[in-house]
Amino acid sequence: MLRSWGPPVLLLACGVLVVVRDRPSWVGVGWLVLLAALAVLLSPLVFPRSVTADEAQRRSAADGRPVIYWRPGCRYCLRLRFRLDRAARRAYWVDIWRDPAGAAAVRAVTGGDETVPTMVADGEPVVNPDPDLVRRRLAA
Known part of the structure; x- marks a missing residue:
C-alpha cells in the first residue's frame, strides 16, 4: 500500500x-x-479497479477479455491506460504491488522480472503490448 x-x-x-x-x-x-x-x-x-490475479484469470477464462498486469507510477502503464481510453475498462487490471500472485505471474512470463504492463489474452502473454493490439483483443 x-x-x-x-x-x-x-x-x-x-x-x-x-x-x-x-x-x-x-x-x-x-x-x-x-x-x-x-x-x-x-x-x-487513474486505472480501472484492480482485481486479484486469480479473479482476473477466472473472469478472462469465462469471457475471453485480456488481463493486464500493471503497477502504480509506471509510465508505460500510464501510456497504455490513456491510449486505450474508455476501452481500458473492459480489461481486467491486476496491480502487481497489491497482489503477490499477480507479481508471480508476471515474473513467470518475463523470466524473473516484474516488467509491466504485461497482457495475457487467451493464455498468450505480451510484455509492453501495443495499445492497438490490446484494443483488438478487447474488441474480439
Whole structure:
C-alpha cells in the first residue's frame, strides 16, 4: 500500500509545503495544482479497479477479455491506460504491488522480472503490448 500511495502523498505534501512557505501566493497555488495533478497521475486512481490475479484469470477464462498486469507510477502503464481510453475498462487490471500472485505471474512470463504492463489474452502473454493490439483483443 505504501509503495502505491507513497509518491503521490509525497508530491501533495511538497505542494502544501510550497503554499505554506510562500504564504498563499499565485505561484505557490500553481505549484500545488501542478503537484496535485502529478500525484493523481502517479496514483492508482487513474486505472480501472484492480482485481486479484486469480479473479482476473477466472473472469478472462469465462469471457475471453485480456488481463493486464500493471503497477502504480509506471509510465508505460500510464501510456497504455490513456491510449486505450474508455476501452481500458473492459480489461481486467491486476496491480502487481497489491497482489503477490499477480507479481508471480508476471515474473513467470518475463523470466524473473516484474516488467509491466504485461497482457495475457487467451493464455498468450505480451510484455509492453501495443495499445492497438490490446484494443483488438478487447474488441474480439
